[in-house]
Amino acid sequence: LAFGRDPDASDALAFGARGAEAAGGGVGCSKSARHLRLMYRRRAFPWRYTHNLLTAPTALCTPTHANLAPTMRPIDADTPLMEAGVKSHHAVRLSAQLQERTGINLSATLIFEHPTQRAIAAHLSKHSEASAALSNVDLAALINELVLASDTNNTHTVVTSTVDASALLSSAHPVSWNQSQLLTVHLVGATAAYNIPMAHWLVGPLDVEALRQALGAVIERHAILRTTYEHGADGSDFVQRVLPRLDEARLLRELTVSSDEEAEAAIVEAWSSGFELFGETGSVLRTMLVRVGSAERHLLLINVHHVAFDGMSAGILLAELGALYRGGTAADVGLAELPVQYVDFAIWQRDGALVPLLEASRDHWRAHLVEGALPLLELPLDLPRPAMQTFRGATVPVTLSAEVGAQLTALCQQHGCTLFQLILGVWTLLLCRHAGQDEVVIGSPYHGRDAAGTEVLIGYFVNILALRVEAPRGGSVAALLRLTRDAASAGMRHAALPFQQIVHELLPRRTFEPSRSSVFQAMLAWQDLLALETGLKLGGAVEAQPMASVGELPSGVAKVEVTLEAASTAEGSIEGSAEFNTDLYARESIERLAARLPVLAAALAEADTEADVWALALMPPDEAERVLWTFNDTAAAFRTDLCIHDLVAAQAARTPDAVALEWQ
Numbered sequence: 001l002a003f004g005r006d007p008d009a010s011d012a013l014a015f016g017a018r019g020a021e022a023a024g025g026g027v028g029c030s031k032s033a034r035h036l037r038l039m040y041r042r043r044a045f046p047w048r049y050t051h052n053l054l055t056a057p058t059a060l061c062t063p064t065h066a067n068l069a070p071t072m073r074p075i076d077a078d079t080p081l082m083e084a085g086v087k088s089h090h091a092v093r094l095s096a097q098l099q100e101r102t103g104i105n106l107s108a109t110l111i112f113e114h115p116t117q118r119a120i121a122a123h124l125s126k127h128s129e130a131s132a133a134l135s136n137v138d139l140a141a142l143i144n145e146l147v148l149a150s151d152t153n154n155t156h157t158v159v160t161s162t163v164d165a166s167a168l169l170s171s172a173h174p175v176s177w178n179q180s181q182l183l184t185v186h187l188v189g190a191t192a193a194y195n196i197p198m199a200h201w202l203v204g205p206l207d208v209e210a211l212r213q214a215l216g217a218v219i220e221r222h223a224i225l226r227t228t229y230e231h232g233a234d235g236s237d238f239v240q241r242v243l244p245r246l247d248e249a250r251l252l253r254e255l256t257v258s259s260d261e262e263a264e265a266a267i268v269e270a271w272s273s274g275f276e277l278f279g280e281t282g283s284v285l286r287t288m289l290v291r292v293g294s295a296e297r298h299l300l301l302i303n304v305h306h307v308a309f310d311g312m313s314a315g316i317l318l319a320e321l322g323a324l325y326r327g328g329t330a331a332d333v334g335l336a337e338l339p340v341q342y343v344d345f346a347i348w349q350r351d352g353a354l355v356p357l358l359e360a361s362r363d364h365w366r367a368h369l370v371e372g373a374l375p376l377l378e379l380p381l382d383l384p385r386p387a388m389q390t391f392r393g394a395t396v397p398v399t400l401s402a403e404v405g406a407q408l409t410a411l412c413q414q415h416g417c418t419l420f421q422l423i424l425g426v427w428t429l430l431l432c433r434h435a436g437q438d439e440v441v442i443g444s445p446y447h448g449r450d451a452a453g454t455e456v457l458i459g460y461f462v463n464i465l466a467l468r469v470e471a472p473r474g475g476s477v478a479a480l481l482r483l484t485r486d487a488a489s490a491g492m493r494h495a496a497l498p499f500q501q502i503v504h505e506l507l508p509r510r511t512f513e514p515s516r517s518s519v520f521q522a523m524l525a526w527q528d529l530l531a532l533e534t535g536l537k538l539g540g541a542v543e544a545q546p547m548a549s550v551g552e553l554p555s556g557v558a559k560v561e562v563t564l565e566a567a568s569t570a571e572g573s574i575e576g577s578a579e580f581n582t583d584l585y586a587r588e589s590i591e592r593l594a595a596r597l598p599v600l601a602a603a604l605a606e607a608d609t610e611a612d613v614w615a616l617a618l619m620p621p622d623e624a625e626r627v628l629w630t631f632n633d634t635a636a637a638f639r640t641d642l643c644i645h646d647l648v649a650a651q652a653a654r655t656p657d658a659v660a661l662e663w664q
Contacts, residue, residue, distance in 0.1 A: 191274050204296060222317075223242045285304050288303075361495070361497035375439045383583060404602045423574070445525055466502070502519075
């Protein structure tokens with residue numbers, strides 16, 4: 001729900017003293033459900049989903065979790081780090097840890113400016129203040145160690161357990177900032193917009209009791225799945241309470257039908273209803289097992305409300321459920337006791353120790369978004385803009401071939417940027433050229449799991465980054481990629497401050513147009529498919545297959561005016577969709593926009609680094625043929641036996657009273 005407005009309601013949601021604008025983080029809320037369903041239905045890469053703009057951290061502490069993330073081989077000193085698979089979040093952590101160990105003030109773009117370990121070592125050696133720290137260190141080995149360990153050692157922020165087992169169940173606890181915003185939206189009306197459904201066909205001799213026990217064990221491990229919500233005693237905010245357990249009736253609902261069609265209809269009906277989150281009967285989890293005819297074919301639905309869940313949570317839940325079904329207890333399958341619970345994260349967010357980090361982030365976003373006028377995206381409209389922002393939407397497919405994907409990968413290596421940063425640059429350039437403007441603010445979901453202890457938790461961690469990106473006229477390919485790389489790196493470095501806090505604290509005095517979202521009108525939701533690679537695996541003779549129809553149900557909602565959802569596939573292509581507001585744009589216009597994206601991307605990859613990005617090819621061959629030739633083919637048959645004065649005389653005879661010529 002963009003900035004707190006409900007797509008099913010005509011009025012803006014009042015959030016505190018500032019109304020709808022204070023609930024800005026909602027832009028990404030049902031995006032999680034939308035994107036999760038998008039990735040879920042793609043059988044070529046099932047469940048390789050992270051709701052983020054960059055690779056999610058993979059600090060995995062147990063054998064079961066370890067299979068959710070890739071491992072990295074040691075990197076040679078002269079191999080470009082980006083070429084070796086280092087992501088932007090590695091760059092931020094590497095810079096932070098090197099700065100801590102050497103005392104040198106380093107930029108998060110360190111590995112982009114100095115792409116190899118040897119180049120970084122040479123850069124550091126120029127700083128005399130670091131000589132003592134470096135004198136006894138094999139810097140190349142240290143850099144290699146930091147890159148390899150950066151996924152497992154988030155030393156800059158650590159969530160610690162502050163609630164013991166008895167207090168967890170007996171006390172009310174604060175909610176996280178993200179939860180607070182989403183619960184406010186929920187009060188307008190419970191809809192399915194924030195449901196995250198996971199449905200699998202289970203074919204084979206299913207042990208229903210073992211499945212029930214495995215579900216119970218996952219819910220026991222992750223207290224967030226048995227949490228309800230209340231209004232705080234002072235009325236200022238919400239609180240959450242953890243139930244001791246879920247009763248058997250709520251743990252797994254069972255149903256028997258006679259056909260696959262009936263089973264899918266039952267699942268869709270269950271998925272499509274909203275949750276009641278408040279009070280003793282409140283719940284964030286709904287499960288259903290539908291048996292079709294015999295015991296050899298079942299359809300399993302696990303439906304979780306976004307207030308307790310995000311994309312990375314889905315991979316964790318399915319991996320643990322499969323392991324516990326196959327192996328029995330957590331101890332049996334190597335699942336270590338969770339170091340913290342989600343309530344610890346919510347308490348940690350409000351800890352005074354975070355003030356310096358939050359203040360630094362606040363200063364960045366103040367300079368980034370508050371100082372000077374925010375650029376509004378002014379794409380040509382097909383329909384008059386409504387007086388109040390609407391949220392009716394649709395999607396069109398977007399595909400970049402494996403050949404273009406390979407070209408873009410090579411371009412990333414050449415310019416020291418990630419594929420996300422490159423796609424951000426292409427998307428920015430495409431929007432700017434269509435809108436005739438030099439910069440745009442693009443919202444992008446970020447995993448929000450930078451703090452150590454959060455990487456193995458189920459919960460709602462996603463944040464939104466408002467990236468202000470330039471694509472100036474006359475700018476070169478190299479300049480465009482540098483600008484997008486710097487914008488993305490800086491945004492991620494200051495991701496600690498939740499987006500709704502930015503809107504609420506930094507932008508309350510701005511005059512916003514009620515007809516559009518206030519900070520950004522476009523989004524990029526990039527999925528890094530290497531972060532999670534898991535599905536439901538029950539083992540034995542039971543085969544789990546995703547139910548495609550759930551993922552293919554259209555949401556009918558557009559959170560902002562236009563959103564690019566994209567992911568790289570194992571084959572090297574880039575697939576996704578363009579979501580758009582149907583009250584502003586015709587489908588044909590967005591189809592043209594989507595068709596131009598791969599053309600522009602290929603042109604960018606093939607161009608000289610100093611080429612003008614505003615002069616790169618934009619139209620597919622068939623559209624260029626139509627615009628340049630078909631529309632200009634104005635030849636018409638005419639009589640060749642008459643002179644021009646004969647034609648004028650004939651026309652005058654046909655329309656003697658018509659004006660022949662006017663002079664001003």
